[in-house]
Amino acid sequence: MKRTLLKLLLGLALLPLAALAADPPINGRWRMDPTRSTALDGWSTADLVITTYGTKIGFVYDMTWHATKATLSQAVDTAQATAVTNFFRIDQRHMAVYARPTKAAQVTATWLDGGRTLRVEAQVPLEISQGNTTMRLYQEYRLLEGGNELVLIELHHTRSRPLVYRFTKVPAEAAKN
Amino acid sequence: MKRISFFLSLVLSAMPALRAAEAAAPAPAPAARAAFVMHFDGDWQVASGLPDKVLLISLQGLANRHAPQLYVVHPKNYQWEITEPLYEFYERKHHVHFTEIKSADAALTQFKSAAKGYVVWDKAVGPSLNVAFTISGLEDAVVVSEDLIPLVEQHGLEKIDDLRGRYTGQTDAQIYKDAYRRYWARCNKDEIMMMGGHRGAVMMPGMADWGVREKMFFHDLAANPERPEELAQEKKQLSELNPGATVFGWHPYGKDTEEQHTTLLSTYGLKMEGLHNLPNLSFNCQFTFTPGFKFTNNSHVALDAKLEAKDKVYLSFVQSDSIGIGVWTKPGRGQLPFAWQVTMNWTKFSPAALEYFHESATPNDYFIGGLSGPGYMYPNHIPADKFPLLMKQANDLMAQLDEHVLEIMDNSAADGNLGNADLTKETVDRYYAAFPKVIGFINGYGPARTRDLRGTQPMISYEYYIDPRRPREEVAADLEEMIALNTKRPYFLLVHVRESNDVNSLIGIVKQLTGPTEVVPLDVFLKLAASKKTYTTRYQDPADPKHFKGF
Secondary structure, X not given: OHHHHHHHHHHXXXXXXXXXXXXXXXXXXXXXXXXXXXXXXXXXXXXXXXXXXOOEEEEEEEEEEOOEEEEEEEEEEOOOOEEEEOOOOOOOOOEOOEEOOOOEEEEEXXXXXXXXXXXXXXXXXXXXXXXXXEEEEEEEEEEOOOOOEEEEEEEEOOOOOOEEEEEEEOOHHHHHO | OHHHHHHHHHHHHHHHHHHHHHHHOOOOOOOOEEEEEEEOOOXXXXXXXXXXXXXXXXXXXXXXXXXXXXXXXXXXXXXXXXXXHHHHHHHHHOOEEEEEOOOHHHHHHHHHHHOOXXXXXXXXXXXXXXXXXXXXXXXXXXXXOHHHHHHHHHOOOOEEEEOOOOOOOOOHHHHHHHHHHHHHHHOOOOEEEEEEEOOOOEOOOOOXXXXXXXXXXXXXXXXXXXXXXXXXXXXXXXXXXXXXXXXXXXXXXXXXOHHHHHHHHHHOOOEEEOXXXXXXXXXXXXXXXXXXXXXXOOOOOOOOOOOOOOOOXXXXXXXOOOHHHOOOOOOOOOOOOEEEEEEOOHHHHOHHHHHHHHHOOOOOEEEEEEOOOOOEOOHHHOOOOOHHHHHHHXXXXXXXXXOOEEEEOOOOEXXXXXXXXXXXXXXXXXXXXXXXXXXXXXXXXXXXXXXXXXOOEEEEEOOEEEXXXXXXXXXXXXXXXXXXXXXXXXXXXXXXXXXXXXXXXXHHHHHHOOOOEEEOOHHHHHHHHHHOOOOXXXXXXXXXXXXXXXX
């Protein structure tokens, strides 16, 4: 996953200025508003940085838990299914449900609604107390009217309640700090 | 020797009859006694409420040195909620007649003879308070800030020491090195007071009466590798304690973590008893159990019973964190089966509190031993040669308390209540060897994944941890998701209920669960888990991530 991200970032660095001028509105740093989101458990704050390049979309999650900071990154591709090791989701960390670090998630991604919604579907390998299992996960990253708000809606085949996380765009200058 | 054995055998053979007679005849009531009580407010600010409390707590430690004379009741929102119920228990069961004392002035009038003088701490240098408490215990001095000097002098007390300015500009490591040089040799080596916890504008040394009474060395050194001088000084101190010693108090907030500190003392085979604000031990330690009292747990199944699990989901709720700061006084207790982790060492220094809990238990309240042994310790770090003796102590305490389940917690590699809380196989092997008679073991604080079944004894880790702030509908959804992910039946879903949750809200959560689920008492849960092993065997994997990698 790190290599994929590295390639993605390298590709971005080589982008011609013209391409940057057409920066898709979903790109940038998004900050979660916990008061308008499904309650976090095991995380205190979340920032999401989205970067698109061609058919690839990179996600970097900057998470905090009290004094602990974690940065987790992964990339998906709308042109082909991707094998993503350590697939990251904003998990409820007080559940005995663990990622399987050696087993990759199978992930597909599709742009919908004229590029305003990104659908991600994944088969996520997990370890639970009864052994290994797979969670079928469905996400939509929806850019809202005005382009300053992003909603992540996540469904699990094992959960009746959707997880809804609302993000606000961090202005580019502030995001550099 | 043989004669003694013969006599002993006669006594032992007569014991059942003696016990029967004891049960038939009403036990004599404890003799009535007089004591004093003060009611504290919740102001622990250095700039306002703390100085008075420091004076009174040090005076309490001295006044209670030879007899239980002064008890403190704290407000209901104090972390230890039991001070008032326990006060009533002393009145009712021990026939203590309390007279209220309303001010520091009145307390000094009553108890000044217990003090030989006073020591002044420096409000500008927090650790000077700990040095002052050490001096208090050694020299029988009350601890005062500058503004209280006139008050104690009005009562005829003279200055023994004055720490104002002595430690200005010094690091914590320098301060405690100096205190070590001056006082360590005369301090108690079976007990030490880690008076950490709150630091800065608010300090909460509620346990200092105990340290003063017992002449302990007070400090708040950090067990943090990023503070190497403090860590080195603390290691030196811990290494010089007597084997099996107890570390009272709590780690200093902001300087290190609970995980670091508990890991460190465990490497010396020492026990932790907290928290820093646990009050009244100098009073509590002087009462025994009331005559005729015997611990009888609310067991729901015979120790040798064999149960058969059905194809359903079994849940069991456990509250640790010591019952005194937990859910005990919250609404709804008794309406769901609940296991309560008992601080077993309270049999030694707070028997009345344990008797109070047992007396007020409902049939749904089941007590278990913990935490990890005869005190709070991280077993992955207990030296192999110290493990058997410590666990022998734990076994003895559990037998006295009629407890048959041991709760284990090792957060040495965890990040607070998250992350790696697992036991190595070597540690698990040691527990099975040390506790051949328990029904089973439970492990974790946050969720964990150490599991085993040997013979009829399962070891089950927490599957879920209920954060008291998590919306109840999300808790229900989380539990439903755990059930959906773990598709084999029976599924054993062990839940840790964090302090300050209330039982009524858990009842609401349970009602939201769909499918065949049953909440069962922990002893039943473990018996069922022994009958059909649908969980994997797992120990801490060296490849599992560790938040703190040790010293």
